Amino acid sequence: MSLFRHLLATGTALAALAATPALAAPLSTVDRNGAQVAIEPYAPNIVRVTIALDRTLADAAPGPGPNAPADATGWAHRTDQSGDIFASSAMTLTVKAQPWPAAPTQMQRYFAPSLPPVAITVTRPDGRPIAEMTGWEMSPHTVNGEQTFRVGASFAVQPDEHYYGLGQNQEGVLDLKGRTIDCRHNYDAPAGETVCVPFMVTNKGYGIVWDNPSALKVMPGLHNATQWQSEVGERISFFVITGDTTDQLYAGYARLTGATPLPPKAAFGLIQSKARYESQAELMAVADGYRQRNLPLDVMVLDWFHWTRMGQLDIDRTYFPDPKGMNDRLNAMGMRSILSVWPRFERESRYYNTLAAKGWFLHDKDGSVVDGLPFRSDRAGALLDTTNPETGQWFWERIRDNLASQGFDWFWLDETEPDLVPDGHFYSIGSGDRYHNIYPLTHTTPVAEGSARDRPNLRNLILARAAYLGVQRNGALFWSSDIKSTWEALKRQVPAGLGFTATGMAYWGSDIGGWQWPNGPKAERPLLIDPAGATAMAPDYADYPELMVRWFGYSVFTPTLRIHGQRPAASIWDYGKAAEPVLANFLRLRYSLMPYLYAMGHQTYQTGAPFMRALFMDFPNDPKVATIGDQYMFGPAFLVAPVTDQGVTKRPVYLPAGADWYDYWTNRRYTGGQTIEVAAPIDQVPLFVRAGSIVPMGVQVPSTATKQPLEAIRVYPGRDASFTLYDDDGTTNAYKKAAGGRSATLRWDDAAGRLTASGKLPTDQNPATLVQVIRPAS
Numbered sequence: 001m002s003l004f005r006h007l008l009a010t011g012t013a014l015a016a017l018a019a020t021p022a023l024a025a026p027l028s029t030v031d032r033n034g035a036q037v038a039i040e041p042y043a044p045n046i047v048r049v050t051i052a053l054d055r056t057l058a059d060a061a062p063g064p065g066p067n068a069p070a071d072a073t074g075w076a077h078r079t080d081q082s083g084d085i086f087a088s089s090a091m092t093l094t095v096k097a098q099p100w101p102a103a104p105t106q107m108q109r110y111f112a113p114s115l116p117p118v119a120i121t122v123t124r125p126d127g128r129p130i131a132e133m134t135g136w137e138m139s140p141h142t143v144n145g146e147q148t149f150r151v152g153a154s155f156a157v158q159p160d161e162h163y164y165g166l167g168q169n170q171e172g173v174l175d176l177k178g179r180t181i182d183c184r185h186n187y188d189a190p191a192g193e194t195v196c197v198p199f200m201v202t203n204k205g206y207g208i209v210w211d212n213p214s215a216l217k218v219m220p221g222l223h224n225a226t227q228w229q230s231e232v233g234e235r236i237s238f239f240v241i242t243g244d245t246t247d248q249l250y251a252g253y254a255r256l257t258g259a260t261p262l263p264p265k266a267a268f269g270l271i272q273s274k275a276r277y278e279s280q281a282e283l284m285a286v287a288d289g290y291r292q293r294n295l296p297l298d299v300m301v302l303d304w305f306h307w308t309r310m311g312q313l314d315i316d317r318t319y320f321p322d323p324k325g326m327n328d329r330l331n332a333m334g335m336r337s338i339l340s341v342w343p344r345f346e347r348e349s350r351y352y353n354t355l356a357a358k359g360w361f362l363h364d365k366d367g368s369v370v371d372g373l374p375f376r377s378d379r380a381g382a383l384l385d386t387t388n389p390e391t392g393q394w395f396w397e398r399i400r401d402n403l404a405s406q407g408f409d410w411f412w413l414d415e416t417e418p419d420l421v422p423d424g425h426f427y428s429i430g431s432g433d434r435y436h437n438i439y440p441l442t443h444t445t446p447v448a449e450g451s452a453r454d455r456p457n458l459r460n461l462i463l464a465r466a467a468y469l470g471v472q473r474n475g476a477l478f479w480s481s482d483i484k485s486t487w488e489a490l491k492r493q494v495p496a497g498l499g500f501t502a503t504g505m506a507y508w509g510s511d512i513g514g515w516q517w518p519n520g521p522k523a524e525r526p527l528l529i530d531p532a533g534a535t536a537m538a539p540d541y542a543d544y545p546e547l548m549v550r551w552f553g554y555s556v557f558t559p560t561l562r563i564h565g566q567r568p569a570a571s572i573w574d575y576g577k578a579a580e581p582v583l584a585n586f587l588r589l590r591y592s593l594m595p596y597l598y599a600m601g602h603q604t605y606q607t608g609a610p611f612m613r614a615l616f617m618d619f620p621n622d623p624k625v626a627t628i629g630d631q632y633m634f635g636p637a638f639l640v641a642p643v644t645d646q647g648v649t650k651r652p653v654y655l656p657a658g659a660d661w662y663d664y665w666t667n668r669r670y671t672g673g674q675t676i677e678v679a680a681p682i683d684q685v686p687l688f689v690r691a692g693s694i695v696p697m698g699v700q701v702p703s704t705a706t707k708q709p710l711e712a713i714r715v716y717p718g719r720d721a722s723f724t725l726y727d728d729d730g731t732t733n734a735y736k737k738a739a740g741g742r743s744a745t746l747r748w749d750d751a752a753g754r755l756t757a758s759g760k761l762p763t764d765q766n767p768a769t770l771v772q773v774i775r776p777a778s
Contacts, residue, residue, distance in 0.1 A: 025070045026050070028077050029058055030084045032098045033116035035136075037084075041072045045090035045242045046252050048211070051118055051136050051153075052235035062211050062237060064438055065469025068256050091130065091242045094121045114138070122206065122240055130206045132156040134225070136236050143232050144424055144433045145365060151212070152229035153236050158204050162626045163220035164614060165207070165503040167197035167467060168480060174495040174502075174614055174629025176200070177221035184215040185417035185437055185466045188376070191492060193417070193481035195466045196437045197503045199253060203616050203626055207249045209256065209469065211237035213438040215423075232434040246617040247609040253504040254608025258473025260506050262605040264410075264459045265704040265730030266336045267477060267507075268597045269298030270587060271562035273338075274570040275515065276303040279319040280326050286571050291333060291702065295572060295584055296591045298703045300330055301338045301412065301463075301564070310381050311345030311352060313398045315406060327407025334705035338463060339408040341399055343415055343443060344381030347371065351398070352382065360384065360391040362418075362425050362432065370425050383420040387438065388428035392446030399447065400454055411447060412463035416440040440466040440476075448474035457732050467505055477507040477560050485514030485537075485544070485565065486521075490551050491644035495629030497558060501610035506601075508612070509560035513548045517566050520544070525647025528682040534576035535569045543646050545575040546682065549582050553685040554642035556590045557634045559612055582683045588700055594708060595696040595725060600635045602726040602735070602743075611635045619656040622673070628654060636723075637693035637716070638664070641678065641686040653678045653686050660691035660718045662774060669718075669776035689774075691718025694746050694755070696725055704730055709763050713746065713770045715755060721748040727762035 026038035036058035083097040120133040163176040170192030183196035198210035214232035241252035277283040290297040362383040372379035422432025460475040518537035529546040600611035615625035657673030664687035734740030742762040
């Protein structure tokens with residue numbers, strides 16, 4: 001089936017997913033000897049390029065993910081001998097002129113190109129180069145019974161260019177340069193689950209959004225070229241976003257695909273989970289344990305197999321006799337709940353026959369339902385096909401009526417890759433190969449939209465295991481999947497998370513302690529945590545409590561803080577008497593930083609920029625940071641350098657040039673542009689504060705449900721600084737309105753040594769009584 005006929009056949013579904021007009025509105029479509037090149041601006045710094053042999057395909061709307069309308073305001077088109085020139089205040093794009101092809105030589109007859117050549121340059125208005133597309137490809141092949149093409153494009157490489165993003169990759173390296181990225185959702189990737197979000201940013205002032213949901217290979221900077229190659233397609237479609245800063249790239253991505261909502265405030269606190277709490281009594285005992293120990297906790301999670309059968313969408317009353325009462329009690333304790341909901345339906349479940357009859361499952365070409373996987377001993381359950389909007393609406397309504405009615409606040413949509421690999425099968429909108437990466441978008445959208453419609457006063461949150469273009473607009477928090485409980489896995493989390501947030505997805509975390517049953521090699525160095533009294537693992541994994549402490553300390557400085565894993569016990573006190581007070585102090589530090597964190601979340605909502613930030617984002621003039629993946633910024637103030645090796649009590653830390661830095665623990669001040677060796681005792685994360693930072697610190701609270709006054713406003717002198725405090729009710733959508741929250745901008749005048757505020761603090765406190773100016777230690 002041709003793409004044009006395919007688009008016509010599935011137009012309703014695609015329109016619902018993409019929320020774009022039925023046809024694009026290119027500023028112009030130019031002909032290059034038979035190649036149709038459509039140029040479609042979306043903002044002064046965002047332009048879409050589509051190339052096809054068929055004019056209708058070139059002019060067709062983008063695929064699922066981008067949801068912004070085209071906007072050519074401020075753009076102009078002219079033609080001269082160099083080609084067709086499209087210009088705005090932010091960039092100039094030239095579709096180069098191509099001479100009429102001459103008769104081929106003998107050699108050219110053998111190595112004959114099948115496509116008319118197309119070359120495109122993008123420059124700044126002053127002519128400085130940004131990006132250059134040097135060629136495109138369409139290679140015919142048959143995929144899942146469709147006669148289609150492998151499609152791709154090649155780009156030139158600038159000197160010292162580096163590449164970041166493309167979703168989640170757990171191979172342990174931040175910079176993608178010189179690698180081949182298999183950009184597809186793959187739960188079984190050897191290093192840990194890969195998640196494909198086809199948005200890549202560079203350190204050269206541009207990013208590419210690749211508009212194709214099939215499996216993708218990207219080879220950034222390999223052999224002096226960057227190649228994109230999608231498995232299925234009949235056209236090339238991509239967006240170029242430009243910016244003077246990386247934050248402008250993320251603002252462009254948000255404009256193109258949707259803003260990142262502000263999560264409920266509880267999402268910034270501790271989320272306690274385990275695979276799995278087997279009864280209501282066990283879950284409540286954990287919640288009570290936190291309160292009895294005066295440890296803060298915001299969310300309890302009820303993971304899988306709380307149901308009577310997979311696909312019942314119910315709660316097993318044998319083990320959870322009163323879920324509504326359980327949730328009412330959690331709410332009374334200042335806590336919220338998240339419930340795992342799977343897209344799998346066993347044949348014996350009550351909805352299976354109805355869903356099968358409607359054709360609402362992933363199916364084979366003959367219409368037979370795909371049931372289970374042929375590997376991993378994972379043989380039960382059909383996949384709900386939420387690429388069909390009717391199916392998605394049905395799914396949300398069952399969640400609403402069966403589960404939300406029992407007081408569960410938010411939902412964990414597991415298996416959003418999906419785990420039943422769609423390749424070789426069919427969704428309602430078409431081939432699973434053609435839409436390999438789309439499921440996270442189609443599966444989270446009906447729940448996000450349904451919750452907004454039916455629970456308008458409750459801010460939405462979705463815990464999700466995979467992402468695609470635009471999923472951030474659905475209020476999803478992501479995590480790195482079912483990783484191993486080893487030091488190696490911890491080490492890989494740091495660059496994996498930075499690559500994911502570099503994709504424009506701000507909210508990422510990992511299962512603290514790892515998900516798989518605790519099992520690792522014998523410790524090679526003396527233990528830093530005595531495992532006595534630990535019940536979270538078998539006795540032969542003696543360094544696991546130390547691993548948990550290092551993992552938790554790192555996770556205090558990730559967007560979400562969630563303990564989870566397949567182990568006998570998982571709460572703070574289950575890792576032994578030596579670990580418990582260290583973990584408790586890290587947890588209290590997290591809650592002290594809540595005013596800082598929540599302000600960062602609100603800023604992300606406003607700007608689209610992540611607040612867990614690889615160093616290249618904030619120090620573009622320091623070439624040494626381009627490939628650093630084991631340190632990062634956490635908001636504008638903190639430089640974090642996690643310890644990810646067993647038995648290690650010091651590590652080298654590079655302090656970026658262009659700033660001075662305070663050691664958070666000692667207040668010693670250092671000049672940037674140097675590597676220092678930093679002490680890293682087990683109760684500390686190597687942590688630095690950029691000179692010229694304002695850090696609000698809150699008093700201890702049992703959860704974010706309790707109003708939190710400020711304990712201090714710490715100022716780290718060294719330059720003028722500002723920081724905007726923000727607060728609201730933490731639970732409703734009122735923050736989206738002008739009067740929905742309260743803010744005040746704090747300003748530090750370094751020369752005068754004075755802090756002022758633009759207005760009343762959200763806490764109604766007097767800032768003058770809270771200021772703590774940090775003096776460098778000798």
